[in-house]
Amino acid sequence: xxxxxxxxxxxxxxxxxxxxxxxxxxxxxxxxxxxxxxxxxxxxxxxxxxxxxxxxxxxxxxxxxxxxxxxxxxxxxxxxxxxxxxxxxxxxxxxxxxxxxxxxxxxxxxxxxxxxxxxxxxxxxxxxxxxxxxxxxxxxxxxxxxxxxxxxxxxxxxxxxxxxxxxxxxxxxxxxxxxxxxxxxxxxxxxxxxxxxxxxxxxxxxxxxxxxxxxxxxxxxxxxxxxxxxxxxxxxxxxxxxxxxxxxxxxxxxxxxxxxxxxxxxxxxxxxxxxxxxxxxxxxxxxxxxxxxxxxxxxxxxxxxx
Amino acid sequence: xxxxxxxxxxxxxxxxxxxxxxxxxxxxxxxxxxxxxxxxxxxxxxxxxxxxxxxxxxxxxxxxxxxxxxxxxxxxxxxxxxxxxxxxxxxxxxxxxxxxxxxxxxxxxxxxxxxxxxxxxxxxxxxxxxxxxxxxxxxxxxxxxxxxxxxxxxxxxxxxxxxxxxxxxxxxxxxxxxxxxxxxxxxxxxxxxxxxxxxxxxxxxxxxxxxxxxxxxxxxxxxxxxxxxxxxxxxxxxxxxxxxxxxxxxxxxxxxxxxxxxxxxxxxxxxxxxxxxxxxxxxxxxxxxxxxxxxxxxxxxxxxxxxxxxxxxxxxxxxxxxxxxxxxxxxxxxxxxxxxxxxxxxxxxxxxxxxxxxxxxxxxxxxxxxxxxxxxxxxxxxxxxxxxxxxxxxxxxxxxxxxxxxxxxxxxxxxxxxxxxxxxxxxxxxxxxxxxxxxxxxxxxxxxxxxxxxxxxxxxxxxxxxxxxxxxxxxxxxxxxxxxxxxxxxxxxxxxxxxxxxxxxxxxxxxxxxxxxxxx
Numbered sequence: 001x002x003x004x005x006x007x008x009x010x011x012x013x014x015x016x017x018x019x020x021x022x023x024x025x026x027x028x029x030x031x032x033x034x035x036x037x038x039x040x041x042x043x044x045x046x047x048x049x050x051x052x053x054x055x056x057x058x059x060x061x062x063x064x065x066x067x068x069x070x071x072x073x074x075x076x077x078x079x080x081x082x083x084x085x086x087x088x089x090x091x092x093x094x095x096x097x098x099x100x101x102x103x104x105x106x107x108x109x110x111x112x113x114x115x116x117x118x119x120x121x122x123x124x125x126x127x128x129x130x131x132x133x134x135x136x137x138x139x140x141x142x143x144x145x146x147x148x149x150x151x152x153x154x155x156x157x158x159x160x161x162x163x164x165x166x167x168x169x170x171x172x173x174x175x176x177x178x179x180x181x182x183x184x185x186x187x188x189x190x191x192x193x194x195x196x197x198x199x200x201x202x203x204x205x206x207x208x209x210x211x212x213x214x215x216x217x218x219x220x221x222x223x224x225x226x227x228x229x230x231x232x233x234x235x236x237x238x239x240x241x242x243x244x245x246x247x248x249x250x251x252x253x254x255x256x257x258x259x260x261x262x263x264x265x266x267x268x269x270x271x272x273x274x275x276x277x278x279x280x281x282x283x284x285x286x287x288x289x290x291x292x293x294x295x296x297x298x299x300x301x302x303x304x305x306x
Numbered sequence: 307x308x309x310x311x312x313x314x315x316x317x318x319x320x321x322x323x324x325x326x327x328x329x330x331x332x333x334x335x336x337x338x339x340x341x342x343x344x345x346x347x348x349x350x351x352x353x354x355x356x357x358x359x360x361x362x363x364x365x366x367x368x369x370x371x372x373x374x375x376x377x378x379x380x381x382x383x384x385x386x387x388x389x390x391x392x393x394x395x396x397x398x399x400x401x402x403x404x405x406x407x408x409x410x411x412x413x414x415x416x417x418x419x420x421x422x423x424x425x426x427x428x429x430x431x432x433x434x435x436x437x438x439x440x441x442x443x444x445x446x447x448x449x450x451x452x453x454x455x456x457x458x459x460x461x462x463x464x465x466x467x468x469x470x471x472x473x474x475x476x477x478x479x480x481x482x483x484x485x486x487x488x489x490x491x492x493x494x495x496x497x498x499x500x501x502x503x504x505x506x507x508x509x510x511x512x513x514x515x516x517x518x519x520x521x522x523x524x525x526x527x528x529x530x531x532x533x534x535x536x537x538x539x540x541x542x543x544x545x546x547x548x549x550x551x552x553x554x555x556x557x558x559x560x561x562x563x564x565x566x567x568x569x570x571x572x573x574x575x576x577x578x579x580x581x582x583x584x585x586x587x588x589x590x591x592x593x594x595x596x597x598x599x600x601x602x603x604x605x606x607x608x609x610x611x612x613x614x615x616x617x618x619x620x621x622x623x624x625x626x627x628x629x630x631x632x633x634x635x636x637x638x639x640x641x642x643x644x645x646x647x648x649x650x651x652x653x654x655x656x657x658x659x660x661x662x663x664x665x666x667x668x669x670x671x672x673x674x675x676x677x678x679x680x681x682x683x684x685x686x687x688x689x690x691x692x693x694x695x696x697x698x699x700x701x702x703x704x705x706x707x708x709x710x711x712x713x714x715x716x717x718x719x720x721x722x723x724x725x726x727x728x729x730x731x732x733x734x735x736x737x738x739x740x741x742x743x744x745x746x747x748x749x750x751x752x753x754x755x756x757x758x759x760x761x762x763x764x765x766x767x768x769x770x771x772x773x774x775x776x777x778x779x780x781x782x783x784x785x786x787x788x789x790x791x792x793x794x795x796x797x798x799x800x801x802x803x804x805x806x807x808x809x810x811x812x813x814x815x816x817x818x819x820x821x822x823x824x825x826x
Contacts, residue, residue, distance in 0.1 A: 032700035038352050039433055042724060042734065044748045045706070050432045051352070082355065083505055084346045084489040090505055152540045164540045165339075165532050254532040256507045264343070264356075264506075264533075267699050 001297065008290050012283060019282050020072065020275060024065055027271050033057070034269040038081040055079060068275070077272040082265060091258060091276045097167055098250070098257035102242050104177035105184065109235060113185040117192025118227075122219055124197055132189055139186035144245055148179035148252045165254040176253045180245055184238050191234055195227040229300045236292030240285045333513075333525030334826040336808065338362075338819070339538045341552035343531040344509045348489035349473045350424055350431040358551075358817050361470040363509050363529050366822045368473030368494035371399065371418060372464055376812040376820070378575075378626060378726040380464045384413060384474060384495065385452070388467070392770050394459030399452040399467075405518045407476035408499035415446040420477040422454065430485065436734070436748070437466040437725060459768040461775055465628070465725035470818070497522040497822055507531055523810065523825035539803070542567055548808045548826060551819045553801040555613050555672075561803050568806050571615055571799040572813040575624045575731075578670050578720040579792035580663070580680060581752040585709050585742070588659055593650045595790040598716075600643035601687035602680055604636050608796050611675055616796040622732065622786045623779075624797045626815045629728030629766075631780035633787040636794060643687045653688040660690040664717035666701040671798045673718055680793065691716070705751045709743045712751075716793060721749055724816055728779050729766050736786050737763055754791040
């Protein structure tokens with residue numbers, strides 16, 4: 001197991017290098033120039049030329065690439081046209097907000113999605129099942145952006161219960177987390193429901209019931225344990241999606257995370273910021289996947305030697 | 307390099323700042339929800355960013371040598387008096403005595419010279435060059451006087467000295483924080499001083515007791531970044547912010563219906579239009595350009611698309627620009643458009659005129675919808691306009707190409723003269739390029755060339771007073787208007803909204819919402 005973890009961690013720098021190289025190529029290929037955008041909408045050609053020079057954009061492409069990679073190794077992302085310096089502190093100070101939002105969304109998914117799925121399966125084809133299945137369809141169909149707008153209109157503007165934007169207190173996280181988690185809750189509820197229904201038809205369930213174990217004990221102790229492995233894997237994979245979804249939700253709620261920073265950086269072609277956040281996303285995704293594998297192995301001993 | 311300690315310190319600052327912003331709320335705080343983020347607060351090194359948020363914050367933190375009032379008239383600032391020599395080759399400023407920067411140092415003639423030298427230096431101040439290039443050297447003959455020597459006659463000097471980027475920075479602070487560190491540690495002589503700054507998220511400024519003009523009405527202003535238009539409106543209606551900018555036209559209705567909010571709408575200085583590529587053979591024909599203008603229903607755009615928060619221009623300059631002169635109203639006459647096109651050999655019986663039409667996404671108000679209306683109207687006049695949508699980040703580069711690489715025939719564009727000067731506007735857009743084959747010198751991207759206009763602009767540049775300058779500008783506007791190097795479309799209003807309890811918020815025609823004189 002330890003060897004597996006070490007090997008997976010060792011792959012991270014290689015993956016990062018590959019992603020950064022790809023990103024560099026993409027940035028050099030797409031239209032739009034950081035210097036033009038920094039110089040602004042009233043700039044003369046002379047101003048743009050001086051800015052290009054100061055940003056080092058007039059140097060040979062290969063030299064620019066080497067500088068980027070060497071800088072990255074030292075934690076220096078380069079000169080950001082947005083923040084007029086190394087943007088790393090600006091990115092890092094936003095990481096806690098994004099992590100908190102993502103963690104709350106995953107927490108909501110586990111607390112709401114799994115029980116809903118199990119309940120629907122246990123009461124298969126009865127009204128709780130119909131209610132959960134209908135809710136799943138609705139939540140999958142609603143874009144998180146629109147859901148967020150509705151939440152603000154109802155809980156901030158009309159009822160004055162929750163703050164409409166920003167991150168000033170603990171309750172600020174409620175609406176963004178719900179908007180972010182909605183789709184994932186639906187997915188996990190549907191997945192859990194299917195898995196539990198399938199599991200309930202297996203012989204060991206019949207045996208356990210014949211042995212005299214209660215319904216609840218069979219369901220929550222035996223069945224759920226078997227269902228947990230694919231569920232955890234699915235949540236882990238979807239956590240990557242949450243990072244993407246958080247870009248939209250963070251912008252809507254003016255949440256001070258890295259998502260909106262990324263959107264703006266792309267708009268002004270601020271390579272340093274895009275590179276920094278991309279590396280964070282990649283490392284985050286790899287680490288989450290590793291954690292999911294470790295967790296799955298904990299839940300299911302058979303996976304420990306795989 | 308930033309080690310782990312640096313990162314932790316960065317995170318710590320953000321948290322402690324937020325705690326401080328909440329704890330220290332004695333007195334009146336005005337909260338301004340901005341559509342763009344404040345990222346950098348140095349007038350040099352790329353100037354204030356983002357736009358316009360950084361400039362709006364700078365209006366509170368910094369004083370300038372001269373200032374604008376809300377109608378863009380030039381008024382005294384740190385200079386109590388100013389006079390330009392008749393030959394327009396020098397200017398004498400009398401500096402207000404006893405002005406202090408927030409760090410307690412003197413904002414005196416030496417500080418004014420330090421700042422002007424910094425703005426003149428092309429390596430340090432890379433933006434707004436047309437405002438500073440004409441300045442030669444700065445002299446300080448006595449303790450109250452600054453003399454600016456100009457390289458060439460430059461009647462716009464007062465506009466430069468009042469421009470948002472002409473903010474006076476404490477020389478001691480530049481020495482302390484470094485040439486680039488000032489962007490995150492702004493120290494000025496304005497009515498508010500820095501209280502907390504998380505670039506890209508929040509800026510808090512508090513009243514500066516030592517301000518020469520007396521303590522401002524608000525004790526504190528919090529600039530908070532709220533990128534989403536609908537969220538800004540909700541925040542204002544709930545009362546968690548007192549001011550919001552960039553209200554989109556469809557959201558004006560709910561705010562007007564709300565008893566607690568008020569709309570402030572002011573016409574901007576940026577006329578939007580479609581610049582015409584004059585290197586294309588068919589578009590060199592004046593009749594064709596006139597026909598394109600006649601084909602577009604400008605009144606419909608202003609009234610139906612922008613619900614009256616826009617007007618069709620009647621000159622190449624917007625209504626409130628210095629030197630604006632009304633030439634003639636735009637007419638929508640599709641029949642005449644067709645007739646003119648037929649005369650030029652297009653339409654029924656002749657060839658079909660096909661145009662590639664570049665439209666930006668999100669750079670100008672409702673640009674895609676405007677583009678579609680224009681393309682449709684041109685279609686009804688028998689001209690095929692093929693829309694080519696270009697993402698905002700790539701758009702400027704598609705416009706600023708050498709002539710051989712211009713891939714459009716018409717392209718949506720608008721120029722905002724940030725110093726309010728019509729001369730600056732016309733010089734930037736309609737002065738002949740040095741070389742039409744190369745990239746445009748400024749923003750004459752359509753390669754307009756009229757020696758008569760060049761001569762009038764020269765005359766305006768060297769006119770000894772505003773009256774004579776305005777005469778030359780009026781004639782130049784008339785010629786450009788008749789030459790029709792653009793399909794002229796609309797001038798939008800800048801729409802800001804405030805809580806009804808808030809007074810003194812100014813919306814400047816150059817898109818800035820100024821909160822420095824606001825009362826909560």
